[in-house]
Amino acid sequence: MKVRFTFLIGGMVLVAMQLAFAQTGALRLPRTVEAGSAFSIQSTGSGKATLYIVGPGQVLRRDVQLGETTSFAPGDLHNAGHYLAVLVGESSIDNGTFDVTAADQPAALSFLAKPSRLPVGLHSGISGVVYVFDTFKNLVLTPVQVSFQLSADAGGGQRQTVTTRDGVAWTKIDSGAKEAAAQFVAQAGSVSVTRVIQQVPGNPCSLRMNAHRAGQRLVLETEPVRDCGGNAVPDGTIVTFTEASSDGQATVDVPIKRGIARTEMPAYDGARVSVATGVVMGNEIRLGKE
C-alpha cells in the first residue's frame, strides 16, 4: 500500500514538472509538423544554446542563438511520431514536445492479397488488405479512399471502394468463374499496386475415358478433362487408370497433357478398367473378347 502511494505521488510530480516545462519554456514549438516539410522553432532569451530534437529513429542537433528562429529544411524530419525538443542554454534547460504527422497524400501502398492461387467460383475467397503510406513510409492515418479491382482477360471484373481506418483498408472478393491469372489492383490516389491471383479450375467434372485395343495392348484416353464450370483442368494433373482382371491388377498414374490423359496397358479379355483423379471417379469399361 505504501509503495503504491509513493508511485502515485512520484507520478503526479513528474506530470507537474512536464506541465511546468511546457508552460514556462523558452521554446515556441509548432503543434504538428507534416513529415518531410520545412518548419521552424522560435526561442526566447539571449546567448548561445544547443537545440536537440529527439524522435522515433531520429535525433537532430543544432547550435542556436537564443531569441532567433531556427529553421529546418524539408526532409529534415521524416518519421511520424511524438518528438521532444530540448534547448540547452548556458544557464538553463527548456524543453517541449510536438508531433510529426504523415502526409495526407498516399505515396506508397503495401498490398497483401491472399491467396495467390485459388479455385474459380469461390465466394469471398480473395482477401485484400492495403496499408497506405506517405513518401517517407509513414502510415497515413487520415481516411483515404482505396479502390480494389479484380479483373482478368476473360472479363467479368469486380470493383470495390473502401475507406481506410487507422491507415488500413480491406476487402473480400469472390473468385471469378473462368480460369485465369487475374490482376488484383489496389489504388489510392495516383498510386496503385498489382498482385496476380491465379484462378485455377476446380475438381474435374464427369471424367470419361475411351478404350480401344491395339494388338495385345489397350489404349486408354480420357476425353478433355474439365471442371464443372467448363474450365480445362491443367496439364500435369494426375489421372489414375486401373485395370482389374483375373490375371491381377495394373495401375498407372498419368499426367494430363494437352488436356487429356493417355496411356497403354495390357489388354486382358473381361478386364474392368476404371479411371479416377484425386477423389473423383470416372466411368468404367469392361473389355469384351477380341
Added chain:
Amino acid sequence: MSTGRLLAIGIVVATVTFIVIGTLWPAASAVALAGSGAGLLHPSSTAQAAVENLAHEIGQHSWDTAYSSLANKNEFSEDDFKRDLTGSYSSLRTYATLDNVEVRPLHASADEAQIQLKLHWSTVVGTFAESRELRVTRAGDRWEVTWPVVKEPRVPPQVITVNYLRWDVIYRGAEDDWGAQDVEAPHLRIVDMHPVERSDGVVLLGELLNEDVVPAFVSVKATLLAKNGSAIASEDSFDKISHTLLPKQVTPFLISFHNVELSQVDSVHIEPSSSLIAASADPVIEIEDQKLNPAPGASLTGKLVNQSGQIVNVAHVLGTFYDNTGQLVWVSDQYVDRALLPGTPVSFAISIPPDIARKVSTERAITTAYSSDRLQ
C-alpha cells in the same frame, strides 16, 4: 606391490596370446572386415566352401578372382558377371555393400551339388536380398560354381519423343516489398487417417491428397496426445510416404510410434506440411500384374514398366492395403534395386504382415521415381 606386478604380467601375456590366436585362426567376420582375406580363405575342397569363397570375393568386389573361379566363364564376360551383380545402369545395387550371405545346400552327390546362395545387400534406404540357386561341380580336387548369370537388357540407341511437362517456381526475393505475397504453398487434404495397435507400438495410417494444381513436396508429422493433453510421442512419416505429389495425386503414409499402447492415446494431432517445388510430370511408370499373394509369405507383387524415355535409377513402390469395407489397413513399401529402363518390366515384391494379410481385400500401388540427373 608384488600382486600389481603379477597382474600386469598376466595382462601382457594374455594380450600376446590373443594376438597370436587371432592371427593364426581369424574369425570369418574379421577376415571380411580386413578386406584382404583371399589368402585366408578355405580352399574350395567342398561345394559349400566354393560357394562361400565366391560370396566372399563378391563382397570384396574382387570381380577378377570371382569370375576366374567360375565353371561357366566361357558363357559370359567378366563385365556381364559384374553387371549382373551391380547393375548395368546406376541403381541401388551400384552403391550397395554385401552385408552377409546365407549358404544352404539343397542337394549333393559326389560330383555335383545344388546350393542356394542368399546375398543380403545393404543400402542407404535399407537392405535387400537376392537368392541364386547355384550348380557346383567337382573339377579334380576342387569345386567350381556355375553362375546363373542374369543379363540386364540394354536399351537400343534411339530417340524417344517426350512431351515434356514440368513446373518451375519463382519465389519472392529479398528486394520485394513485405506486402508482396509469395507463391502459395500447395493445398493438401488428409482423406483418411486412423491409428492401429501393433505388437511393437502404435502405427498411424492415412492417405494424403494434393488437391491443388501444382506439385508439392509433402510430409506428415503426428503427435499422440494423452487424456490430459500432454504429448506422448511425436514422429513423422520419413520414407513411408511419396514425398513428391503431383496435382490430384494421393499418397499413403505410415507413421510408427514404438513402445506406445493405443489405450494411452486420447487423440492425435496431425500436421501435414507442403511446399511448392519444381517438378516434372515424367517419368510415367505403369504398375503391371499386381497380385496379392496370401500367407505364408504374404506379399504384393507386380512389375514396374517405365513408359517414358528417361532411365529411372531408383524406384520406390508404396502399397496401400484395404479391407473388404474399403478401410485402410496397412501401408508397406519397397525400393527396387535395379534401374528402370524404358519399356522394360522390373519385378517388385512388397511383404505384408501375416495378420494383416488375412484382412486385405484390395490394394493400390504407387511409385516414386528418382533419376540421377535430378539427384545432382
